[in-house]
Amino acid sequence: MSVPITIRNTASQTAGRQGRVPDFIVIHNTGGTTQSAINTIENAANQVSYHFLINPAGQIFRFVHPNNTAWHSGTNNTTGNQGNMHSLVPLIRQRAINANLFTIGIAFGDVHTTNGNPTSQALGACVALIRELRTEFTIPLNHIIGHRDVVPRHRPNCPGTAFPWATLNSILSQNTTPPNQSPPPSEALINELRAEITSLRNALSNSEARIAALENARNESNLRITDLENFRGENNTRIVALENTRNQHSEQIASLEGSRNQHNARVSSLESWRNQANQRAANLETARDEHNSRITTLENNQNETSIRINTMAEVPEWGISTVQRLIQRGALRGDGSGFNLTLDMLRIFVINDRLGLHN
Numbered sequence: 001m002s003v004p005i006t007i008r009n010t011a012s013q014t015a016g017r018q019g020r021v022p023d024f025i026v027i028h029n030t031g032g033t034t035q036s037a038i039n040t041i042e043n044a045a046n047q048v049s050y051h052f053l054i055n056p057a058g059q060i061f062r063f064v065h066p067n068n069t070a071w072h073s074g075t076n077n078t079t080g081n082q083g084n085m086h087s088l089v090p091l092i093r094q095r096a097i098n099a100n101l102f103t104i105g106i107a108f109g110d111v112h113t114t115n116g117n118p119t120s121q122a123l124g125a126c127v128a129l130i131r132e133l134r135t136e137f138t139i140p141l142n143h144i145i146g147h148r149d150v151v152p153r154h155r156p157n158c159p160g161t162a163f164p165w166a167t168l169n170s171i172l173s174q175n176t177t178p179p180n181q182s183p184p185p186s187e188a189l190i191n192e193l194r195a196e197i198t199s200l201r202n203a204l205s206n207s208e209a210r211i212a213a214l215e216n217a218r219n220e221s222n223l224r225i226t227d228l229e230n231f232r233g234e235n236n237t238r239i240v241a242l243e244n245t246r247n248q249h250s251e252q253i254a255s256l257e258g259s260r261n262q263h264n265a266r267v268s269s270l271e272s273w274r275n276q277a278n279q280r281a282a283n284l285e286t287a288r289d290e291h292n293s294r295i296t297t298l299e300n301n302q303n304e305t306s307i308r309i310n311t312m313a314e315v316p317e318w319g320i321s322t323v324q325r326l327i328q329r330g331a332l333r334g335d336g337s338g339f340n341l342t343l344d345m346l347r348i349f350v351i352n353d354r355l356g357l358h359n
């Protein structure tokens with residue numbers, strides 16, 4: 001550092017910052033003499049430290065390197081007075097981690113316990129130190145705050161009610177960019193940068209090739225998607241056609257079922273009619289059989305009526321004696337071809353004979 005600094009040491013610190021880079025500066029008031037602050041910081045039992053301490057003459061002491069964590073404005077995640085959720089700075093509340101991990105602590109010794117107004121020499125040294133720190137770390141002006149901004153309930157008077165914030169901010173904002181005092185780059189650095197440029201160009205070429213490959217893959221994927229979309233469209237058309245066919249078939253099936261039902265009804269009707277016809281036929285057959293029987297009887301009767309007895313051989317036994325007597329008396333002579341008697345005539349002759357009418 002270009003600002004004169006007296007290097008001291010303390011056991012009250014933590015190596016590193018858990019991977020973080022400081023982006024806040026926290027201003028303190030030690031609340032006592034500079035010497036008593038040095039004694040306190042260098043006694044490990046106290047477990048307290050600042051990165052930097054400034055006395056009224058403007059001398060700067062460094063106890064902890066800014067890359068390490070000093071123990072000056074620790075916070076925790078509880079609701080107690082040191083809980084970071086009470087911080088007046090939204091970003092500190094949001095981070096919700098120990099504020100020591102991202103802050104650089106600068107303390108003034110030998111200032112009033114509560115108003116904390118440092119000497120002009122001390123303030124000038126502080127400005128030089130802050131400018132120096134801002135060349136190494138990215139620390140916005142509104143990230144230069146007091147201990148009271150971190151833990152307002154725990155340290156409401158640090159750095160003090162009279163601390164000249166306006167003056168400090170005014171000076172810092174007048175020249176926030178440090179003059180460029182860098183020496184010209186060495187040949188080794190130039191070579192190193194050239195090598196890095198070559199490496200970056202190679203990486204760029206690789207990236208461009210990779211992008212081209214990915215673009216080709218994307219284009220192929222797009223073509224494939226188009227093919228699949230066309231295929232899907234064709235399938236959808238085919239599905240619509242099949243659905244239409246299915247619907248037509250369903251209608252035909254319904255129509256055929258209607259016809260079948262009508263036919264079944266017709267068949268039932270015909271079967272009923274057939275059964276009635278069969279019954280009628282059975283009745284007619286019965287009547288026919290009765291008629292046939294009657295006809296047979298009538299035929300028998302007719303046959304009996306038509307029988308003619310012409311010879312003695314044809315005369316029934318019960319009429320033989322009567323016929324012989326009628327022949328003896330000359331009453332029965334025949335007609336030349338035979339007696340020509342019916343059975344009824346014979347019965348009458350027999351009855352008359354038995355009555356003695358032929359004697």
Ligand SMILES: [Zn+2]
Pocket residue numbers: 027028029072147155158159
């Ligand atoms: Zn403090």
